[in-house]
Amino acid sequence: MLSNTDKAYIAGFLDGDGCVMFQLVRRKDYVYGYQVRASIIFYQKTVHRDHLEWIKEQFKCGYVRDRNDGMSEYTIVGIKSVHDVLLQLAPFTRLKKPHVSLALRIFKALPKRFTSERLIAVGKLVDEFKGLNYSKRRQNTAATLEEFFNRHDSP
């Protein structure tokens, strides 16, 4: 179990230089054609890679990789892992508080059984997330899903 000061420390580190993000990822093998992907990413110079490894040990999930520009990333991907980590950090995050609360809304909105309508509803929450992250990169949006379901017969 992580202590409250460790959780608070990691929440501060995430607020300083980390990223929480949701994406709608095209997956041809998925019944509804898209995956809702949740990620948390911590960044640090590769010389301090052991710092990222320390955070990874605390959460026991995700992976650390070295980029080719002297930076390393610790990435946690997946609904369950991201949910678990955010629940631990939630009481201590400050800058990322809107991200955490929107993430928890997305997790709640994720149905056990999908329909195209439910996926579009989740897609709209994912769109809100991009606003929080000032994301400018073109990614799939709820509108992409709507177009997709218009072009395809509903499964």
Next chain:
Amino acid sequence: MLSNTDKAYIAGFLDGDGCVMFQLVRRKDYVYGYQVRASIIFYQKTVHRDHLEWIKEQFKCGYVRDRNDGMSEYTIVGIKSVHDVLLQLAPFTRLKKPHVSLALRIFKALPKRFTSERLIAVGKLVDEFKGLNYSKRRQNTAATLEEFFNRHDSP
């Protein structure tokens, strides 16, 4: 008084995206010609300036300024203020632990009464600090002080 989780949070935020730094600053009005300047700087997008103001409220020193590139900085300058803040964060810092411990050595080495030799000794510790920060900018070093004292009569 700051709670331990607030201290741990700010230590994490400083580790993620902050800076602790020492400089030898030329001051013509100083008897020994140079000032030992200590600073802590926290960075954040100007849209989150209130976050920096919150940290400032906790420490009750320093100032927040907006740069002209969409970023803001909260800067704490001065031996006493930086010393006070680092003592509070020390138990919780991780990446900046070497900085904090070297800073505490510098504070200890700062004499009540300067001599050129004592200032050069402090200057050498300040040089070590630049190594911790991977600083490439040319700044005054202990060697600058030695040259200075060779050119000037000792006060």
